[in-house]
Amino acid sequence: MFSIILIALLILLITTVVMFLASILSKKAFIDREKSSPFECGFDPKSSSRLPFSLRFFLITIIFLIFDVEIALILPMIIILKFSNIMIWSTTAILFILILLIGLYHEWNQGMLNWSN
Numbered sequence: 033m034f035s036i037i038l039i040a041l042l043i044l045l046i047t048t049v050v051m052f053l054a055s056i057l058s059k060k061a062f063i064d065r066e067k068s069s070p071f072e073c074g075f076d077p078k079s080s081s082r083l084p085f086s087l088r089f090f091l092i093t094i095i096f097l098i099f100d101v102e103i104a105l106i107l108p109m110i111i112i113l114k115f116s117n118i119m120i121w122s123t124t125a126i127l128f129i130l131i132l133l134i135g136l137y138h139e140w141n142q143g144m145l146n147w148s149n
Contacts, residue, residue: 091144102132 109125139145 095139095144098135099132 105128106125109121109128113121
């Protein structure tokens, strides 16, 4: 038992030292204004290189992830249909689809699915 704790502490110490050395060795020695500025054929940039990020893209990504996970959860339900009780399976499937439909209605009601804006 003592040797396992000793080995774990030794591994923790080694990884800490390696991360510390990698942090020190990866830092640049000096910061050059030309290297840290955006490249535009040698001219000074006319506007900011950081454009504001639209929140709509983030919301579309979240909606995609929700419905992508839905597919990953519904497909195994079809496979276990013949191994489970039909009443319990039906109740679970209906409840799951009902929760997804309520979420879809909420997104539609909030205007997240409106593509015209």
